[in-house]
Amino acid sequence: MATAIEIQGLTKRFKSPFGGTLNAVDNLDLNVQEGEIFGFLGPNGAGKTTTIKILLGLISPTSGKAMVLGKPAGDNNTKKRISYLPESPYFYEYMSARELLNFYADLFRIGREERKTRVDSLLERVGLAEAADKPLRHYSKGMLQRAGVAQALLNNPDLVFLDEPTSGLDPIAHADICNLILDLRAQGKTVFVSSHQLGDIEMIANRVAILVSGKLAMMGEVKELLTTKQVEIIADGVNDEVAGKIAEISDESELHAGRLTAYIQDAAVQKNVIEMLLKNNASLVSVNPRRRTLEKLFVDTVRGGR
Amino acid sequence: MVIWTIAKTTYREAMRKKILQVFLIVALAMIVLALSFTQFGFQRDMTIVKSLGLTIILVSGLIISLTIGITLIPNEVDRRTIYTILSKPVKRYEFVIGKFLGGLLTLSVNIWLMGIVFIVMLAIKAALIGEVSTGPAGFVGDVRPETYKVQIFDPSMLLGILMIYFQFFLLSAVVMCFSVFMTPTVNFFASFAVYLVGSAAPIWASLAADKEKTGLLVRGFYKVIHTIIPNFDYFNISNRLIHPHHEVRSLPLFVSESIAYALVYVCLLLIIASIVFDSREV
Ligand SMILES: Nc1ncnc2c1ncn2[C@@H]1O[C@H](COP(=O)(O)OP(=O)(O)O)[C@@H](O)[C@H]1O
Ligand SMILES: [Mg+2]
Numbered sequence: 001m002a003t004a005i006e007i008q009g010l011t012k013r014f015k016s017p018f019g020g021t022l023n024a025v026d027n028l029d030l031n032v033q034e035g036e037i038f039g040f041l042g043p044n045g046a047g048k049t050t051t052i053k054i055l056l057g058l059i060s061p062t063s064g065k066a067m068v069l070g071k072p073a074g075d076n077n078t079k080k081r082i083s084y085l086p087e088s089p090y091f092y093e094y095m096s097a098r099e100l101l102n103f104y105a106d107l108f109r110i111g112r113e114e115r116k117t118r119v120d121s122l123l124e125r126v127g128l129a130e131a132a133d134k135p136l137r138h139y140s141k142g143m144l145q146r147a148g149v150a151q152a153l154l155n156n157p158d159l160v161f162l163d164e165p166t167s168g169l170d171p172i173a174h175a176d177i178c179n180l181i182l183d184l185r186a187q188g189k190t191v192f193v194s195s196h197q198l199g200d201i202e203m204i205a206n207r208v209a210i211l212v213s214g215k216l217a218m219m220g221e222v223k224e225l226l227t228t229k230q231v232e233i234i235a236d237g238v239n240d241e242v243a244g245k246i247a248e249i250s251d252e253s254e255l256h257a258g259r260l261t262a263y264i265q266d267a268a269v270q271k272n273v274i275e276m277l278l279k280n281n282a283s284l285v286s287v288n289p290r291r292r293t294l295e296k297l298f299v300d301t302v303r304g305g306r
Numbered sequence: 307m308v309i310w311t312i313a314k315t316t317y318r319e320a321m322r323k324k325i326l327q328v329f330l331i332v333a334l335a336m337i338v339l340a341l342s343f344t345q346f347g348f349q350r351d352m353t354i355v356k357s358l359g360l361t362i363i364l365v366s367g368l369i370i371s372l373t374i375g376i377t378l379i380p381n382e383v384d385r386r387t388i389y390t391i392l393s394k395p396v397k398r399y400e401f402v403i404g405k406f407l408g409g410l411l412t413l414s415v416n417i418w419l420m421g422i423v424f425i426v427m428l429a430i431k432a433a434l435i436g437e438v439s440t441g442p443a444g445f446v447g448d449v450r451p452e453t454y455k456v457q458i459f460d461p462s463m464l465l466g467i468l469m470i471y472f473q474f475f476l477l478s479a480v481v482m483c484f485s486v487f488m489t490p491t492v493n494f495f496a497s498f499a500v501y502l503v504g505s506a507a508p509i510w511a512s513l514a515a516d517k518e519k520t521g522l523l524v525r526g527f528y529k530v531i532h533t534i535i536p537n538f539d540y541f542n543i544s545n546r547l548i549h550p551h552h553e554v555r556s557l558p559l560f561v562s563e564s565i566a567y568a569l570v571y572v573c574l575l576l577i578i579a580s581i582v583f584d585s586r587e588v
Contacts, residue, residue, distance in 0.1 A: 053389075056389075056392075056393045057392075057393075058389060058392055058393065058587075058588050059587040059588065060585075060587070076395050076397060077395070079393065079394055079395040079396075080395050082393070083393070083394075084389065084390065084393040085390075086386055086389045086390060088386075089386065089389075089390065090385045090386055090387060091387055091390070092315065092319045092387060094318070094319050094322040094323075095315075095318075095319065103311065103315050104390065104394065106308070106311040107308055107311060107312075107391065107394040107395070107396055108394055108395065109308070109395070148390075151390060155394075161393075
């Protein structure tokens, strides 16, 4: 499979307003394959938007290489095949969604006939068919985001950049936009999506990278990062003494108000712990394979944990 | 064409702004009011009305070209609308020229709307009066006819508006060029200063030529100002007609030279703006 995005040693240095400099992106290496949904995570100010802007040619890197669909970032021909939804997009406020999409379609040099079909079907697809002729000034944040997604799909792109597409949306808009991204995945498009909504990324992305202060802190397949060989045992009515003994033999455990949660990989230890719990009249709540959440992985990574 | 798409959208968005609509209505009302001026008898009234009308159009043109121009590009950056445009197959120079033409279209429609209303109102006023008497004879032997027909259409008004139009065409390009590296407020004052200094071009020229009173360095300075700053005085047609010390030349030649001057200058300024904007971070 071909490489959609290739980033090598990418650095972007800004002059900080208080004097001195700031590496918003710091020696970043990263590859995204075609057909991947790539989740680009990181706390506020980590450098996600800066990286995306470099990939789009909106700003130029201080050093390093950024290739998009085999061409240097910002190549005008490549731009026909990619699209971008900025963070909290804002559009010309006196325009209606239909006018806006017509305008963007003209920038993509889509012919008149084709334009009408695409605009109509996209308005339908993002759920703006009814509001299509109202000025964007009267749109809610969710509706603006829908318009933003529609403009990003106008050129039927091979590669889509989405910067925090689900931040600050109501649950319906949120679900709709997640579904649109899943559609893209089904169509085999490449999607580079930055986000804070870790639950969404967990659901839609194949692979994630976590950026901290401009540096790559972790990268891998979502499945591999989140599955472990441990079993999670939860029991209620556990006293301190028993919990203490269990803590000694578990890989990880915690006790909150009589509820014990223990993580154990070794099968013999698992059996042992369950027997101890039953013998001490604790009530078992659940025994499950342990699955980490992206949320936990993220917090651990950003805090400099494992 | 992408440039035209951007220009059209810029124009439509600008014209829908309430502030511009209100401003235009006020300017039109002032023009109509100016026409009702009667004080000193028809002949002098008409002269005052005409210069009042042209002044209103001039000042409006100045305000519109400054206020529209200073925000054309900075607003796109602030509101991040520029990201969705420049991430599409749009070259930077296409964006700059498209925005410029959109602003120019807005300015043109406003100036010509005021101009046409002014000329039509003048014609109506003239037609209503029909003919006037020249008044009592000024001195013995005054042999003017008792009455004469009022001129309904005065071509010099059209020419006056055309020259106003071209100076703001030029000023718009100055504003656009500044806007790729200045904040709107700084741009407003800088462009206004260029307009004032450029309108005073004959002063710089005569200062630069004055070998007796000023030293070489100072004269060089005036020379530089005179050369770099666009000469807005080229468009000041009433000055030429009033002051006889200007070279007497044919009017069509003068007008076409001024327009050619504006075109060349605008092209230069747009090239500079495009080059600067091309390497700018947005
Ligand atoms: N144009 C700029 N000038 C100076 N600093 C900037 C600029 N753009 C971004 N930064 C800084 O770079 C860092 C990364 O910003 P950004 O890429 O927007 O982060 P994220 O999108 O991950 O929240 C932040 O500290 C931000 O303040
Ligand atoms: Mg961001």
